[in-house]
Amino acid sequence: MQIPPRESDRRRLALSVIACSVVSLPFALAGLRYSILIPFAWIMGWLEYRAWKRRREARRAAAESGPGEGVEVEMPNVSPLYASLSEEDAAHFRSLAAVFLNEHPVTAIAGAEVSDRTKAIVAAAAVTLLWGRPEWEYPAFGEVLIYPGIFSDDGSFRLVRNRGERGVLGMAHGLGVVILSLPHLEGSPGLSLALHELAHILDGPRETDGIPSQMTKAEKQEWAAVMEAETGKGLPGREDLPRHSEERPAEFFAEAADMFFTRPALLASRRPALYDALVKVFRQDPSSCRRIQESPEAPPACREDTPPPASSPPQT
Ligand SMILES: [Zn+2]
Incomplete structure (x- = not known):
């Protein structure tokens, strides 16, 4: 569970543009008859990117509040x-x-x-x-x-x-x-x-x-x-x-x-x-x-064992 930095938005936008270009290429090569599908590919890519960005912005807003x-x-x-x-x-x-x-x-x-x-x-x-x-x-x-x-x-x-x-x-x-x-x-x-x-x-x-x-x-x-x-x-x-x-x-x-x-x-x-x-x-x-980290910082204080729970009905 990560809180994505704003810089990741630009990287994701670049990837979306590349993906749309790759998807559009076969339609462009197939001739004018199929090139009409290219705008749909870009619209779908844009909608997917917008939905992804909204989720990321909501996550950042929740983390900040x-x-x-x-x-x-x-x-x-x-x-x-x-x-x-x-x-x-x-x-x-x-x-x-x-x-x-x-x-x-x-x-x-x-x-x-x-x-x-x-x-x-x-x-x-x-x-x-x-x-x-x-x-x-x-x-x-x-x-x-x-x-x-x-x-x-x-x-x-x-x-x-x-x-x-x-x-x-x-x-x-x-x-x-x-x-x-x-x-x-x-x-x-x-x-x-x-x-x-x-x-x-x-x-x-x-x-x-x-x-x-x-x-x-x-x-x-x-x-x-x-x-x-x-x-x-x-x-x-x-x-x-x-x-x-x-x-x-x-x-x-x-x-x-x-x-x-x-x-x-x-x-x-x-x-x-x-x-x-x-x-x-x-x-x-x-x-x-x-x-456990790649470059461990100062370790947190020791955690004591908590008392075992009293006997109770089962969990599933
Ligand atoms: Zn269980």
Whole structure:
């Protein structure tokens, strides 16, 4: 998730002109009868460039205006990463949070109320996952729906009001929507819940195989090999993860991503090979407080493990 500089507009305009020229050339060579199609090629190119520029301007405007004062106040309370950053990096974190909230609205459903804290938790999770991967986006992803409680995962998405009835507290839907239970987002498991569901979005809109869709082919192969070796071992404190179902790789990745950011010391000590692989996946190293960059600046302060969430209904 990047905030594009204005200079990139001129480069994109030049590429659009080149593309239109290349598309027009065969029509020009085919003679006068086909040259009538040339203006259409240039009109289509211009419309595409205008749409691209509008999206970029909206992203820059959101970054400059920030996520809002209330969200900024809550951010250090909900995000260990944000709290550890220098002022310059924190300002960039806030800009990315504003971009995320502008492009992926956090919407209340069925009587829930979205507060600045709600937005801060969701945005902090979204930015944390991409902090070391600025080239990544949330693919084919729309909005975040906030429910007032646990909801059914049988396709009806109705609120679960009866004790003993099956329900879930979070879900990443295949249509590109994340659904979260408000009391669990603002209580326990809190940030973990948002990290888990947004990690599913990074997994990919088509294949949910536990392998982020935006990794390179070589990175995917390396991470797949680690998953193959590590998935059967489970995760510290999460022995209830599905071990034999089709959900296994996707759930393992989502839960490992959550643990990587919220309990990095525990994961690094109990599953060092998995932890080292996740350092490469996310290009961050929360346990040793080093941000993986080509030219590392002064590292942020260490992040402590957060307490494990209380036992609660499942996430999907
Ligand atoms: Zn899940």
